[in-house]
Amino acid sequence: MMAKKQKIVILQRDEDDLLDTDEVKEPAAGPAGKTEASLAKEQVQPKDVKVFLRTFGCQMNERDSEIIAGLLMDHGFGVAESQDEAEVVLFNTCSVREHAEERVAGNIEKLSSLKDKKPGKMIGILGCMSQRHGESLFSRFPSLDMVVGPGNIYDMPELLREALDGKKVLAVDKLKRPKKGTDPAYRSGVFSAYVNVMYGCDNYCSYCIVPYVRGREVSRPKKDIVKEVKSLADAGFKEVILLGQNVNSYGKGQTQKVDFPEILEAVNDIKGIERIRFTTSHPKDAGKPLFKAMRDLPKVCEHMHMCLQSGSNKILDLMNRKYTLDEYMKKVDTLREMVPGVGISTDILVGFPSEKESDYVATRMAMEDIKFNSSFIFKYSPRPPALSSTLIDDVPEKIKVERNRELLEIQKEISYEINKKMVSSSQEVLVEGPSRMSKDELVGKTRDNTSCVFKGPSDLIGKVVKVTVKGTSPFTLKSELET
Numbered sequence: 001m002m003a004k005k006q007k008i009v010i011l012q013r014d015e016d017d018l019l020d021t022d023e024v025k026e027p028a029a030g031p032a033g034k035t036e037a038s039l040a041k042e043q044v045q046p047k048d049v050k051v052f053l054r055t056f057g058c059q060m061n062e063r064d065s066e067i068i069a070g071l072l073m074d075h076g077f078g079v080a081e082s083q084d085e086a087e088v089v090l091f092n093t094c095s096v097r098e099h100a101e102e103r104v105a106g107n108i109e110k111l112s113s114l115k116d117k118k119p120g121k122m123i124g125i126l127g128c129m130s131q132r133h134g135e136s137l138f139s140r141f142p143s144l145d146m147v148v149g150p151g152n153i154y155d156m157p158e159l160l161r162e163a164l165d166g167k168k169v170l171a172v173d174k175l176k177r178p179k180k181g182t183d184p185a186y187r188s189g190v191f192s193a194y195v196n197v198m199y200g201c202d203n204y205c206s207y208c209i210v211p212y213v214r215g216r217e218v219s220r221p222k223k224d225i226v227k228e229v230k231s232l233a234d235a236g237f238k239e240v241i242l243l244g245q246n247v248n249s250y251g252k253g254q255t256q257k258v259d260f261p262e263i264l265e266a267v268n269d270i271k272g273i274e275r276i277r278f279t280t281s282h283p284k285d286a287g288k289p290l291f292k293a294m295r296d297l298p299k300v301c302e303h304m305h306m307c308l309q310s311g312s313n314k315i316l317d318l319m320n321r322k323y324t325l326d327e328y329m330k331k332v333d334t335l336r337e338m339v340p341g342v343g344i345s346t347d348i349l350v351g352f353p354s355e356k357e358s359d360y361v362a363t364r365m366a367m368e369d370i371k372f373n374s375s376f377i378f379k380y381s382p383r384p385p386a387l388s389s390t391l392i393d394d395v396p397e398k399i400k401v402e403r404n405r406e407l408l409e410i411q412k413e414i415s416y417e418i419n420k421k422m423v424s425s426s427q428e429v430l431v432e433g434p435s436r437m438s439k440d441e442l443v444g445k446t447r448d449n450t451s452c453v454f455k456g457p458s459d460l461i462g463k464v465v466k467v468t469v470k471g472t473s474p475f476t477l478k479s480e481l482e483t
């Protein structure tokens with residue numbers, strides 16, 4: 001079982017930090033944040049060095065922050081609830097878009113002025129930005145004390161001690177993650193947990209920085225994944241979200257041949273776990289064996305995040321995505337045939353170099369044809385050394401903004417139409433917490449990953465309940481608890 005202190009939330013998650021999307025959609029109802037953070041005050045033993053960790057970017061970063069937090073706590077470091085009360089402020093950063101890096105830079109500059117006022121405060125940049133920029137970050141931010149890449153996070157306790165001894169710490173040499181091993185048990189949630197199944201990416205989509213900052217693909221051994229999920233189930237977790245940049249290429253390069261559907265099967269067998277989700281799926285590697293597992297394994301939720309990126313074959317080719325629109329659409333048809341009611345979400349990138357009006361229209365038409373349940377729409381920004389940075393970034397910002405906005409509007413209408421069809425249906429929901437929008441409502445996700453609010457007692461948080469959908473807004477179902 002996990003020690004009590006491991007339930008303390010120290011990861012300050014600002015939802016904007018995590019999303020870093022160009023999407024400006026009306027937010028779907030989500031749980032009111034920081035419910036557990038307030039617990040921290042009562043449970044934390046004051047320690048000499050209090051650390052505050054702030055996470056930007058994707059779910060992999062959220063999970064990395066849990067690992068860092070767990071390691072630091074296991075080594076006796078204390079926890080700060082705010083930047084102001086911390087001796088050490090760590091930013092776990094994202095490099096996937098320029099905007100993500102600018103936000104971190106803005107935060108560090110603000111904090112540096114504070115540091116001048118309160119000498120002794122230490123600042124560290126962890127994660128993808130550290131890997132991408134390395135030592136140069138020290139000259140860009142003179143008050144910076146630590147630069148630690150995603151592969152070096154396992155050394156954080158020693159690295160932090162070195163920094164506390166007055167050294168400027170640069171640790172970006174371990175691009176590849178350790179293949180085997182047990183991560184610290186600490187989790188920021190209490191009923192839903194991320195579990196890494198693989199690290200890194202081998203796909204080298206031409207726009208993407210990930211393979212350069214998170215290294216090549218490494219799959220975790222099946223037995224380590226199963227062991228971790230079992231201990232989560234023992235600790236009362238109900239849902240696991242299996243993480244990888246491309247979970248469908250799981251097993252590549254392993255001596256023991258195990259594929260991702262086998263991982264789903266093994267996790268499905270673990271008593272106590274009620275729901276299994278996974279992300280992300282690359283369209284070229286997702287196929288019938290996965291869809292069959294989604295159909296046949298009762299705990300695997302009927303939701304798939306499968307990035308389309310563009311509806312233009314010319315752009316898909318330049319992006320090195322290795323599929324055509326037609327191939328993508330056929331996969332969607334097969335998935336929908338095999339897994340009735342499946343929710344499909346996607347990522348779309350607008351303004352890739354040389355994207356003409358006709359390429360953009362192809363993307364728009366693909367979205368109108370496919371009708372995703374939800375989409376994340378991003379404006380392209382060059383990320384050297386990713387290959388597309390050698391192409392001229394020739395789509396004017398104004399056009400990128402317009403394309404982004406138009407696709408968001410289209411998605412909003414499509415989501416609304418899909419949600420309206422769910423009115424009167426009965427849905428199974430995992431209750432996440434009180435709704436952000438209204439205190440006396442709870443919020444959770446349906447199996448197909450749609451947000452859903454309803455009135456109910458707070459002791460339902462963390463439980464799977466049945467609701468009847470009574471109405472909807474574009475992104476959130478309004479429901480009633482079934483008795």
Ligand code: 5AD
Binds near residue numbers: 378379380381383
């Ligand atoms: N510019 C804008 N968006 C990007 N993404 C990846 N690289 C870039 C880039 N250079 C988007 C893709 C990916 C998501 C995580 O971020 O849509 O799926």
Ligand code: SF4
Binds near residue numbers: 202205209245
């Ligand atoms: Fe980046 Fe492509 Fe790998 Fe996704 S699959 S992380 S977009 S390189």
